[in-house]
Amino acid sequence: MSEHRPHRITFANEKGGTGKSTTAVHVAVALAYQGARVAALDLDHRQRTMDRYFENRSETEQRRDIALPGAICEVVPGGDIDSFEATAERFGEGADFLIIDTPGRDDPLARHAATTADTLVTPMNDSFVDFDLIGQVDAESFRVRKLSFYAELIWEARKARAIDRRQEIDWVVVRNRIGHVEARNQQRIERALGELSKRAGFRTVKGLSERVIYRELFPSGxxxxDKGHLGELGTSHLVARQEMRTLLAGLHLKIPQENRAELEPA
Known part of the structure; x- marks a missing residue:
């Protein structure tokens, strides 16, 4: 086994439609823009959204004869944990970060990827439907009643890592699509997340708003x-770019100094 192990960032949520793959791609590209060497594994061999995104990005590079920072990506077709780890070791060779995008469903490899992450990112829409993945609230008071099975799974994994004297999993819940949530409901979710974070041991950061631009960019990758390759951007797009920078800063990822480059200002 190689002495150098890339920092694993796993994007995991057993619910679909939370912007998981979009967030994973943007984080991977943002890290690459800062000089990091990034590899990516897509565990959703059915939809393979992240892999398709990077395929589209590569085709745009060839079509426009340009070079874009990004990540090498491979789809993991399934299999057991040992074969997955062999793939992760081989594919992460020489990388600073290994991005792992998991399917939006319960899956044995997805659980393994989540519980062996260095940074676990759980994107969620700001709704109690998505909140239910990590905890249950009282129907009247909206106070947290208990952790969900998923939150207990991550909690136990964090404890096991601490016992092994390894670095703990940094669990980050990313709140996507906040802008379209009714104010009172948003405050209730914020209070519930604050209460649950103390019990489950995660941090919360603001993620990506609901914007058509994210869907429009997918075909081109x-x-x-990608400043300079997007044409004229409106104010909302510039705000979205700043959202991405804020999210990346909130993940507290360390770029090796010898590779580090600053992101261009918005």
């Missing part, structure tokens, strides 16, 4: 960070 471009991201909001």
């Amino acid at each position: 471009l991201t909001l960070l």
Whole structure:
């Protein structure tokens, strides 16, 4: 086994439609823009959204004869944990970060990827439907009643890592699509997340708002960070780019100094 192990960032949520793959791609590209060497594994061999995004990005590079920072990506077709780890070791060779995008469903490899992450990112829409993945609230008071099975799984994994004297999993819940949530409901979710974070041991950061631009960029594989390749951007797109920078800062990821480059200002 190689002495150098890339920092694993796993994007995991057993619910679909939370912007998981979009967030994963943007984080991967943002890290690459800062000089990091990034590899990516897509565990959703059915939809393979992240892999398709990077395929589209590569085709745009060839079509426009340009070079874009990004990540090498491979789809993991399934299999057991040992074969997955062999793939992760081989594919992460020489990388600073290994991005793992998991399917939006309960899956044995997805659980393994989540519980062996260095940074676990759980994107969620700001609704109690999505909140139910990590905890249950009282129907009248909206106070947290108990952790969900998923939150207990991560909690136990964090404890096991601490016992092994390894670095703990940094669990980050990313709140996507906040802008379209009714104010009172948003405050209730914020209070519930604050209460649950103390019990489950995660941090919360603001993620990506609901914007059409994210869906429009998919066919080209471009991201909001690809300044100079997107044409004229409106004010909302510039705000979205700043959202991405804020999210990346909130993940507290360390770029090796010898590779580090600063993201261009918005």
